[in-house]
Amino acid sequence: MGETFLKLLEGLPLTLKLTFSSVTLGLVVAMALATMRMSGMPALDWFARAYVFVFRGTPLLVQIFLIYYGLGQFRPALQALNLWGFFREPYWCALLALTLNTAAYVSEIIRGGLQSVPRGQIEAARACGMSPFLLYRRIIIPIAVRQALPGYGNEIILMVKATSLASIITMMEVTGIAHKLISQTFRAIEIFICAGAIYLILNFVVTRAIQALEHRLSPHLRDAPVPVQRLDPAISSGVDR
Amino acid sequence: MSTLSLMSLGSDGWGLAMLVAAGVTLSVASCGFLLGSVIGGLVAWVKLSGGAVARAAADAYTTILRGIPDLLIIYLFYFGGSALLSSIAGLLGPGGFVGVSGFAAGATAIGIISGAYQSEVFRGAYTALNRGEIEAAKSVGMHRALMFRRIIAPQVLRYAIPGLGNVWQLALKESALVSVTGLVELLRQSAIGAGSTREPFSFYLAAAVLYLAITTVSSWGFRRAESYAMRGVRRT
Amino acid sequence: MTLLSTPAVSVRDLRKSFGSLEVLRGISLDAAEGQVISILGSSGSGKSTMLRCINMLETPDAGEIAIGGEVIALRKGRNGRTEPANRSQVDRIRSRVAMVFQSFNLWSHLTVLENVIEAPIHVQKRPRAECIAEAEALLAKVGIVDKRNHYPAHLSGGQQQRAAIARALAMKPQLMLFDEPTSALDPELVGEVLRVMRSLAEEGRTMLVVTHEMGFARDVSSRVVFLHKGMVEEDGPPGEVFSAPTSPRFRQFISEHR
Numbered sequence: 001m002g003e004t005f006l007k008l009l010e011g012l013p014l015t016l017k018l019t020f021s022s023v024t025l026g027l028v029v030a031m032a033l034a035t036m037r038m039s040g041m042p043a044l045d046w047f048a049r050a051y052v053f054v055f056r057g058t059p060l061l062v063q064i065f066l067i068y069y070g071l072g073q074f075r076p077a078l079q080a081l082n083l084w085g086f087f088r089e090p091y092w093c094a095l096l097a098l099t100l101n102t103a104a105y106v107s108e109i110i111r112g113g114l115q116s117v118p119r120g121q122i123e124a125a126r127a128c129g130m131s132p133f134l135l136y137r138r139i140i141i142p143i144a145v146r147q148a149l150p151g152y153g154n155e156i157i158l159m160v161k162a163t164s165l166a167s168i169i170t171m172m173e174v175t176g177i178a179h180k181l182i183s184q185t186f187r188a189i190e191i192f193i194c195a196g197a198i199y200l201i202l203n204f205v206v207t208r209a210i211q212a213l214e215h216r217l218s219p220h221l222r223d224a225p226v227p228v229q230r231l232d233p234a235i236s237s238g239v240d241r
Numbered sequence: 242m243s244t245l246s247l248m249s250l251g252s253d254g255w256g257l258a259m260l261v262a263a264g265v266t267l268s269v270a271s272c273g274f275l276l277g278s279v280i281g282g283l284v285a286w287v288k289l290s291g292g293a294v295a296r297a298a299a300d301a302y303t304t305i306l307r308g309i310p311d312l313l314i315i316y317l318f319y320f321g322g323s324a325l326l327s328s329i330a331g332l333l334g335p336g337g338f339v340g341v342s343g344f345a346a347g348a349t350a351i352g353i354i355s356g357a358y359q360s361e362v363f364r365g366a367y368t369a370l371n372r373g374e375i376e377a378a379k380s381v382g383m384h385r386a387l388m389f390r391r392i393i394a395p396q397v398l399r400y401a402i403p404g405l406g407n408v409w410q411l412a413l414k415e416s417a418l419v420s421v422t423g424l425v426e427l428l429r430q431s432a433i434g435a436g437s438t439r440e441p442f443s444f445y446l447a448a449a450v451l452y453l454a455i456t457t458v459s460s461w462g463f464r465r466a467e468s469y470a471m472r473g474v475r476r477t
Numbered sequence: 478m479t480l481l482s483t484p485a486v487s488v489r490d491l492r493k494s495f496g497s498l499e500v501l502r503g504i505s506l507d508a509a510e511g512q513v514i515s516i517l518g519s520s521g522s523g524k525s526t527m528l529r530c531i532n533m534l535e536t537p538d539a540g541e542i543a544i545g546g547e548v549i550a551l552r553k554g555r556n557g558r559t560e561p562a563n564r565s566q567v568d569r570i571r572s573r574v575a576m577v578f579q580s581f582n583l584w585s586h587l588t589v590l591e592n593v594i595e596a597p598i599h600v601q602k603r604p605r606a607e608c609i610a611e612a613e614a615l616l617a618k619v620g621i622v623d624k625r626n627h628y629p630a631h632l633s634g635g636q637q638q639r640a641a642i643a644r645a646l647a648m649k650p651q652l653m654l655f656d657e658p659t660s661a662l663d664p665e666l667v668g669e670v671l672r673v674m675r676s677l678a679e680e681g682r683t684m685l686v687v688t689h690e691m692g693f694a695r696d697v698s699s700r701v702v703f704l705h706k707g708m709v710e711e712d713g714p715p716g717e718v719f720s721a722p723t724s725p726r727f728r729q730f731i732s733e734h735r
Contacts, residue, residue: 053453054449054453057452057453057456057457058414058449058452058456059413059414059415059417059418059428059452060414061417061418061420061428062417062428062431062445062449062452063449065428065431065432065441065445066442066446066449069432069435069441069445070441070442070444070445070446071442072441072442073439073441073442073443074442157307157308161308161309161310164310164311164312164313165312165418167312168312168421175310175312175313175316178313178316179316182316182320186320186324187324188316188317188320188321188324189321189324192313192316192317192321195309195313196305196308196309196313199309199310199313200305200308200309203308204308371582373581373582374582374583374584374585376534376578376582377576377578377582377583377584377644378584379532379533379534379571380532380534380571380574380575380576381571381572381575381595381596381600381644381648382567382568382569382570382571382572382573382596382600382648383568383596383599383600384565384568385564387599387600391599392584392586396584396585396586399586470586473585473586473587473628473629473630473631474628474630
């Protein structure tokens, strides 16, 4: 069991690398998409909508196959463009697919966060003379980030899990090693438990990190420093007994 | 050959095979989803009314299943199930390797995974119920089964529809992973076509279009169901 | 003669605590057939809890409740708390005792008409056509027959409460319990509900009404019971108790609720 665990751990750096790179790059693409959605320019808005529709409506594995195997159909053209070196590598294809996929989901999370900012608070900022840039920097973005954080945390966990699909195109991250071990030894349950534990620990750490960040960013939601007098349950329930 | 002629429904095209495979995708996803509804309903019930130990077990189930990649769970059921069946067969007599069908392993894996998500959907929907309406049902003398059937279940279902729609989309997309078991569903059929025609892009593009069609039609269906179920609630 | 003298509801030495808070400290009350009893008391006096015990929405810790002479059987549960000894008896009694809630509690997934016929069809198992005809007559009586195919969310509070009263009446109850039926209503909607309740009182129905409406207590009810800290503090016909209250606390209560 311990040996299995150590073998699986050899895949952890690749899992982490794929997760970190796709989450970071995905965030950049997502911001661009969200900006397009809210630009008010029909062509950009339409493009971003279509993008989100396609990437959320099809399985990630299909997207990976389209990029890794599918683009092979255009090998001469890609070679002419000097892009074949990129699309020949499973790592880059997996990273590209993961990035494009998560960007679609995250752009919607960003949009939801921005739209959650109460109109009244925006008006109050305008009323005291804030420029649009200042308004975004000081009011809208801080509120939107707090609002979007829990959803974004879920998306990161989904990405940790999604990197496992890279194993189908030969990447030896944790799940890839698990698959290899299972087909060599047929000890499916033992290997599943070890690999599962690695992912659970990883996701636990992500969850805790997001929670800590949420706590830091939301001093207004914490308990008031003055101890509140405890109410009699019969009174605080507001029901006439 | 163009993608369109490649996908023709005639005897020399792959269209029919792709449509049949889309049917397999729908079946494995639906079976998994329905199994997930049964599991999700039971687990939600345990979470809401079970003892401390049962509740902890139910919470652990959702946490674990939502924290582990779906692909690993499919491997567990496919390879683990085969190993289990083989050892049972070995006990019964001289037997070799017994394989689990990809469909059964896939539907079970999707069921177990979507059950974890559905239990949360059902639990959330139940907590959205108005306690007063349940008291009113008690006050007219409804026994528990009647109250569940006439008052609780219809309302839980109504509040659960949007969440169930999301879980259904997840199940649909998870079904693509079942292709690793060799089950000839949409993605596996595309790989077969891609291999024999050397036109992978055309086949995976066709698969993407079919997935998109299925997810679009089903999200439309869930929206219709929701607006029908919410007809008694004022829109704000 | 003995049959006639059986009280519609009889409560003996009812006790109930929530945690360390003793809400009912030994209440006894008999309501004769056709009596309309207004139950008054300040918040926390236990008046709603008493009403909810009669319908077993709360299980009393001790004491006895009899509806039409039938005593509700209680027993000590495994955790030491009392519980109904026989669930089907509770369900049967509840189908004879109707409750009208402060927050209406209409079933939101059913239309007004469906709300009214739900229990007659599924609990009392009466024929559907008959239930619908009766329900329409009841909705006409409370003045909202034109709303019968509306969902509760599309009605005003007063209309919802009248629909809830029609739902209660559809059970042909021997006893009606009203738990602050007008407290959740806007002031201008209180009158329409009180008018319906007054007409029910005039029909000779047996009603227990927890209320803050002093006008109703004074003019409509045949008896007023004032609870204080979980005990009966004052009990008598409204003419007597309002003009010559024996309890100083009730006197104070009246002066605060004019």
